[in-house]
Amino acid sequence: MTNTQNKLQAVLFDVDGTLADTEQDGHRLAFNAAFKQFNLDWNWDIDLYGELLQVTGGKERIRYYIERYVPATLNKSDLTDWIISLHKTKTKYFESLMETGSIPLRPGVARLIHELRQEKIKIAIATTTTMENVTALLKSTLGEESVGWFDVIGAGDIVPMKKPAPDIYQWVLNQLKLTAQQCIAIEDSENGLKSALAANLPTLITVSGYTRSQDFNGAIAVLSDLGEPSQVFTKIKSIKTFDRGWVDYRLLSSLFNHHN
Numbered sequence: 594m595t596n597t598q599n600k601l602q603a604v605l606f607d608v609d610g611t612l613a614d615t616e617q618d619g620h621r622l623a624f625n626a627a628f629k630q631f632n633l634d635w636n637w638d639i640d641l642y643g644e645l646l647q648v649t650g651g652k653e654r655i656r657y658y659i660e661r662y663v664p665a666t667l668n669k670s671d672l673t674d675w676i677i678s679l680h681k682t683k684t685k686y687f688e689s690l691m692e693t694g695s696i697p698l699r700p701g702v703a704r705l706i707h708e709l710r711q712e713k714i715k716i717a718i719a720t721t722t723t724m725e726n727v728t729a730l731l732k733s734t735l736g737e738e739s740v741g742w743f744d745v746i747g748a749g750d751i752v753p754m755k756k757p758a759p760d761i762y763q764w765v766l767n768q769l770k771l772t773a774q775q776c777i778a779i780e781d782s783e784n785g786l787k788s789a790l791a792a793n794l795p796t797l798i799t800v801s802g803y804t805r806s807q808d809f810n811g812a813i814a815v816l817s818d819l820g821e822p823s824q825v826f827t828k829i830k831s832i833k834t835f836d837r838g839w840v841d842y843r844l845l846s847s848l849f850n851h852h853n
């Protein structure tokens with residue numbers, strides 16, 4: 594089964610919730626800080642933000658919030674530009690927050706990235722968030738040079754349709770010049786899983802703060818996290834049994850071969 598034709602060639606990582614738990618104490622706080630700067634009395638608390646997360650993309654999320662909770666704002670003549678500028682301010686706050694180093698990578702993420710690089714397996718990113726945010730997170734957690742470790746980074750508005758549409762994964766696969774059958778995606782959310790599956794990618798889920806109770810039908814495995822030898826993952830669902838409690842290249846390859 595493991596000739597080069599069907600050997601695992603690349604791992605495609607989602608960012609928010611997968612590399613780091615950025616939503617509750619990262620993006621949410623940055624949105625609220627931007628609202629304050631714009632003299633808005635909006636406050637996205639933890640529960641409300643959980644509801645708003647069903648809409649991927651910050652600008653799209655702001656628009657959804659306006660439509661549902663503050664529809665009078667729809668009368669603004671320059672609404673689209675205003676949302677863009679509010680979101681730019683939010684991005685600045687998110688970048689500053691990342692610079693403080695307050696959001697760490699999730700268990701096993703750094704270890705797996707280092708190992709995949711050593712094994713010469715391509716690594717890529719497919720995310721809804723902006724390139725500025727990806728860069729800020731990578732630099733603060735893995736170091737200045739880490740952005741260059743990724744063969745492809747697909748982020749934000751590079752495709753018109755955000756997850757759960759398959760566009761961002763298809764864009765990354767095109768850039769990698771690989772097929773979905775040569776790769777694995779790692780995701781944390783139902784929207785992310787839908788997006789990866791619609792691009793035909795076998796997908797491993799590591800659940801995150803807001804996504805624990807979502808529907809992960811179709812995933813090749815659902816785990817608590819990527820695990821470490823000293824802090825093993827909990828298996829929630831899997832098509833196969835594991836001989837270890839941390840996701841490494843060997844475990845990913847065996848999941849990949851089992852799926853193919």
Ligand code: XBP
Nearest residue numbers: 609620649650651720721722723785
């Ligand atoms: C991430 C998102 C993003 C972030 C905010 O989803 O939905 O919208 O919450 O980022 P995924 P921006 O992990 O599925 O990619 O404000 O930069 O859009």
Ligand code: MG
Nearest residue numbers: 607609610781
């Ligand atoms: Mg995610």
